[in-house]
Amino acid sequence: NAGVTQTPKFQVLKTGQSMTLQCAQDMNHNSMYWYRQDPGMGLRLIYYSASEGTTDKGEVPNGYNVSRLNKREFSLRLESAAPSQTSVYFCASSAGGGALRGYTFGSGTRLTVV
Amino acid sequence: GQQLNQSPQSMFIQEGEDVSMNCTSSSIFNTWLWYKQDPGEGPVLLIALYKAGELTSNGRLTAQFGITRKDSFLNISASIPSDVGIYFCAGLNYGGSQGNLIFGKGTKLSVKP
Numbered sequence: 001n002a003g004v005t006q007t008p009k010f011q012v013l014k015t016g017q018s019m020t021l022q023c024a025q026d027m028n029h030n031s032m033y034w035y036r037q038d039p040g041m042g043l044r045l046i047y048y049s050a051s052e053g054t055t056d057k058g059e060v061p062n063g064y065n066v067s068r069l070n071k072r073e074f075s076l077r078l079e080s081a082a083p084s085q086t087s088v089y090f091c092a093s094s095a096g097g098g099a100l101r102g103y104t105f106g107s108g109t110r111l112t113v114v
Numbered sequence: 115g116q117q118l119n120q121s122p123q124s125m126f127i128q129e130g131e132d133v134s135m136n137c138t139s140s141s142i143f144n145t146w147l148w149y150k151q152d153p154g155e156g157p158v159l160l161i162a163l164y165k166a167g168e169l170t171s172n173g174r175l176t177a178q179f180g181i182t183r184k185d186s187f188l189n190i191s192a193s194i195p196s197d198v199g200i201y202f203c204a205g206l207n208y209g210g211s212q213g214n215l216i217f218g219k220g221t222k223l224s225v226k227p
Contacts, residue, residue, distance in 0.1 A: 004156075040123075042202065042219035043157070090156050094215075102147045102204070103215060105156030 002026050006091050006106035013081040013113045021076040021109050023091030031094045032074035033058075033103065034066060036087040043090065049074055081113045120203050120218030128226050133190040135221045137203030145206035146179050146186035147215070152199045160201075161188070193225050 007022045025032065033048040035058075045058030049068040063085060065077045074093075078085060088110050092103040120137045127133060137146070145164055149157035161172050163179035163186060170177055174191045186203055203218040 040219065042120075043217040092156075102149070102159040102162055105158070107154075107156045 004091055004093055004104050004106035006109050008109060010110050015082060015113060017081050018079050021089055023106060024073045025093040029093035029095050033092040034076045035090045037090060038087050083113045086113045087111060118203055118205055118216055118218035120221055122221055124222040126224045127193055129193060129195060131193055133193055135201060136185060136187045137218050138185040139205060142183040143205035143207055147204040148177050148188050149202040150199050157202055195225050195227055198223055198225050
């Protein structure tokens, strides 16, 4: 019962380095999301994909890009990492149609940029 | 944009005590959801509410969808150490922006044995 799988779980980057966070879901969900979580800030939406082939900006998209590779996979890319991007990143998915039953979250990627 | 005000921000309670937290908004929502995040994990859905006035329980947890559709409440009875974590409310509007689901900033619960 995998649900939403994120890789890697931990990562340390130097300022200016690039990396891609991977996310895959096995629930045949239409919609996928990337959030970042910072102390006292709750969950902030970076990008989302309402369905395969579409992506849209969320609340805090600057410095990130996404790719909806297929229905299962949604990746988040940091082209030139900055210390302000130190955070915990969560991927989530939902069946779409208003996400009436909420989102299913992965266990997160803890990213430190030094 | 839409915002949810979740309170309290944090709580320190003794094992066995009851807990109450709430979420308010200036906007109407069609669905309210409550999530719990254990330390080092992603949020997990606890309760979903779909109708104004609805009261739903999940074990020791009870949540209510406010009559005005602008608020929701979560109560935990007889708290135990494994209740520790961050509780998030989330509101859903059909056809809204930002992926539809709006999250509160969370209530961090600490339980002393």
